[in-house]
Amino acid sequence: MNIVQKEIAEINTDFDPLMDSSPAFLQNPYPTLHRMRARGHLIWSQRGNQWLVTSMEEANLILKSKSFGKALERWKHPSLIMRFVQRFSGRFGLQNILRQDPPEHTRVRGLISSAFVPSVVRDLEPQISETAEALIDGFATASSADLISQFAFPLPITVIADLLGVSKDDREQFRNWSTTITGSMQGNACPYKVVKSLNASFELRKYLRQTVAEKLKRPDESLLSRLAQVSSSDRDKLSEEELISNSVLLLIAGHETTVNLIGNCMHYLLRNYQDWKLLVENPQLVDAAIEEILRFDSPVQIVRRIANENVRIGKQSIRKDDVVTILIGACNRDGAFFHEPDRFDVFRENKKHISFGAGIHYCLGAELARTEARIAIRALMRRLPDMKIGNQQSVYKGPFALRGLQSLTIDPGCNSA
């Protein structure tokens, strides 16, 4: 069976990208996602015991509706081990804002969001630039480099480690924890991966608990230190559990996704060299290019909600406790919403993608991620305008939920300016 036949077979036999995604699908999921949308805007997946949302209109309705929430521990996940993880996480805390509904969500998000307002992000720019330049120094004159491990990964992890106030010297350890934790984000993850993921999450929590204790003894200006003060003086405002769980969330969400934004963007540009050259000659277009890559090849491919009540969306009746999983990549390429959706177009006027979500859980780090990507890509364009993609095939790693490359080999193509 060739790849296309396999994809068609997958669609006809209740294909669910969260349950079973082949390497070919991970490499380029968009033809399959288009075929899924042709089947329906809300498709019931028997295997995944969930609705799959493929169109922009329905996605926005769901994300902005009070009829849907985050109490996903009520979900009867088809995999027993994943059901155990959901219940376990619900019962033993592990509460971060991504999993909370109002009023808890509103209270905790309010405390954290001050660290991500535009003025704070602007103040970080010199430090982001300095880090980007130093990283480029490390490979500019080499004959070959891996843009992911030598640039796209260390940049965001350094920024978020500094912002939180944890040691950036531990970044390889963060990367291992993060990769292991996110490795089980696939519906059919094997028990071994799930146990490893839970273990990594406990190790990271222990590390952060120790860091919080140190911050209480020796306070500083970092976010973790400020949140630790709030938590120790008023547990009604922020419990210790919420403090630790949100720190884990920020550390993981703060780098895993941004690595992929920079990586996916550079991958597209270097494979479509006329667009790279267009940007090199017109650096003012970088912001637009980042917005377009967010739509075109989103680093986050799913968001999930559970119905709080019976509700009708379009032609479908969703019952209380039904889970809906929004396929961001399908919605961002919805032809009813975006003109020529499969074309990367820097000059596109409609920029209303949902790669940062929508509604009350809209990504807190969106401005930080955009700023990091802008500084990173501008620095690469200025320092290495003749860089070329290497001969090795760039492989998209799983899980499907987080779309990014394993590595991106390049020939830096010049000496530093």
Ligand code: HEM
């Ligand atoms: C390109 C980079 C990024 C992408 C594509 C992305 C994507 C998303 C998406 C889709 C959501 C919504 C989830 C939902 O509705 O269930 C979200 C939420 C969130 N993101 Fe990001 N994110 C990125 C970068 C960051 C960064 C850099 C940080 C922090 C430093 C961050 C922190 C968060 C937090 C804390 C939430 C939860 C907000 C809430 O539940 O109220 N993200 N992100």
